[in-house]
Amino acid sequence: SRPKVFVPNQIPEQALRYLQEHCEVDYRDAEEKLSDAELIAGLQDAEGLMIYSRQKIEASILEHAPRLKVISNIAVGYDNLDLAELTKRGIMGTNTPGVLTETTADLAFSILMAAARRIAEADHFVKSGQWEGWKPSLLLGKNVYGSTLGIIGMGRIGEAVARRAKGFDMNILYYNRSRKPDAEAGLGVIYTSMDELLQKSDYVVVLVPLGPSSTRLIGEREFHLMKRDAIFINVSRGATVDEQALIRALQEGRIAGAALDVFEKEPVDKNNPLLQMRNVVTVPHIGSATLETRSKMAEKAARNLVAGLSGQIPVDLINPEVIPSASSQKKWG
Ligand code: GLV
Ligand code: GLV
Structure with a gap:
């Protein structure tokens, strides 16, 4: 019989059809995140689960x-x-790298530029009827072209x-746990220490x-190490940044602005000081949010799920140690 899978949220059509061809699908056509109780109820006899990354999966869920x-x-x-809990219980985890790379980079660059040229502020300015004529110092921003970008x-x-x-003819510095000689040769990016990157960059992403x-x-x-006129951009996860420290840096004018796709708490609290700052561009975790890319992500996720349930190793397995032969290969490889 076909494996039972639980899909608690809306996914694009094609991915759903693929799943339905291979599995018995308990599908909820909902946008809202499920409560833990609803999730647990749906997992009673499920062999597969397909979720978005806002759904936290911990031992308290897995034990049900x-x-x-x-x-x-x-x-x-x-x-x-x-x-670690997944692996302990022999559960494979998979993700969807690759298909969202360019889309997410587009978003990172859009909010960088929006902050640099004060696009959100300018839009609000025009639409709210404040525009009374051209002025030499109206909404002056910061150059992107020819400036220094630091990629962490x-x-x-x-x-x-x-x-x-x-x-945009930017000088590009990067910091990474391991050096990337191919990127250095191919893109002319320069490896620096974290501190040097922070001290020299006009934009830190x-x-x-x-x-x-x-x-x-x-x-x-x-x-403190960043330039006073630097703009800080986060498109990873809110928790990579100490948000209170960011707020203080902005309040004290120690950096010039920020562009944020992610927050420590999502949705962000309505009284979060970041929402009151004109020099902060905020978007609601939409890095991969295009119709085309979301379809590709769901299709990749569906293929990973079916592969894992049919005894294959999914291409995007994130805990290979769950498979004894794969982990022994890793040990000797
Ligand atoms: C995502 O695909 C990344 O590795 O940055
Ligand atoms: C979204 O934030 C993702 O990790 O793809």
């Missing part, structure tokens, strides 16, 4: 999912999954942002995946 074999995340980030986290998305920055070593990677000390 006795038959679960695969959790397919429709996202590149997987900080919502307790991987040179993965796929970091490289895609660097390719865009090249078109964070693109590291969230994990124990990147939690609050950017805090008080880091904002």
